[in-house]
Amino acid sequence: MGKVTEIKHPLISHKLSMIRDKNTGAKNFRELVEEVSMLMAYEATRDLQTKEVEIETPICKTKCCVLAGKKVAVVPILRAGLGMVNGIINLIPAAKIGHIGLYRDEETLKPVEYFCKLPQDIAQRDVIVVDPMLATGGSAADAITLLKKRGASKIRLMCLIASPDGINTVKEMHPDIDIYIASIDEKLNEHGYIVPGLGDAGDRLFGTK
Numbered sequence: 001m002g003k004v005t006e007i008k009h010p011l012i013s014h015k016l017s018m019i020r021d022k023n024t025g026a027k028n029f030r031e032l033v034e035e036v037s038m039l040m041a042y043e044a045t046r047d048l049q050t051k052e053v054e055i056e057t058p059i060c061k062t063k064c065c066v067l068a069g070k071k072v073a074v075v076p077i078l079r080a081g082l083g084m085v086n087g088i089i090n091l092i093p094a095a096k097i098g099h100i101g102l103y104r105d106e107e108t109l110k111p112v113e114y115f116c117k118l119p120q121d122i123a124q125r126d127v128i129v130v131d132p133m134l135a136t137g138g139s140a141a142d143a144i145t146l147l148k149k150r151g152a153s154k155i156r157l158m159c160l161i162a163s164p165d166g167i168n169t170v171k172e173m174h175p176d177i178d179i180y181i182a183s184i185d186e187k188l189n190e191h192g193y194i195v196p197g198l199g200d201a202g203d204r205l206f207g208t209k
Helices: 010-020 026-044 082-091 138-149 164-173 201-206
Strands: 004-006 050-056 061-067 071-078 099-104 111-117 125-130 155-162 178-184
Touching (some): 010 026, 010 155, 010 178, 026 082, 026 178, 071 138, 082 125, 082 155, 082 201, 099 138, 111 138, 125 138, 138 164, 164 178
Parallel strands (some): 004 178, 071 099, 125 155, 155 178
16 A cells, blocks of 8 residues: 655745745746655655665765666656756756646546656656646546556656645555655645645746736
8 A cells, every 4th residue: 555645844844835835927937836845756756666786985885775666757747847846857867758748627627647757768767747736536537547558567756745636636546655745734725726725836837827
């Protein structure tokens, strides 16, 4: 069974409060999302496999640990997920990047797929799916389903904020998935938006509506 981890850290809490603030402009919003994503990535990658190798320091030979096992793929759910990619890539520059395009039908609140491009070896990679908001959970759950159909088996989901409903939706459809969240918020409102939330992440990242 996968686990749900709400990452508690003073730096994440501080930066997340600035992200939530409606007066934070697009430039600062983008920078803060990237910074929080990088901080979260430390926790989300804690179980990556390592192996021991021998190196030589300026003083002597010694044994150290380096990454081993599967390589990593970062898969943002378009468009808001793009804002989280660079923070992770700063830590794992060799990771490949896929893209999944899903939008939410405003009436049914159901996700609609419009784009998917993944690394050819996605089945051999540890996959980190990223989206700033886990609201109804439909888009994330469908993105994970799509990845599994293409052979991915080791998948984790990383979001800035989530509603309890969104978490439950993903866990019901994908009980094996680990979910990493900076904050589990109170609820969804009647329009399907997270409360207190941060507004529309895509609009605030890119300055569009």
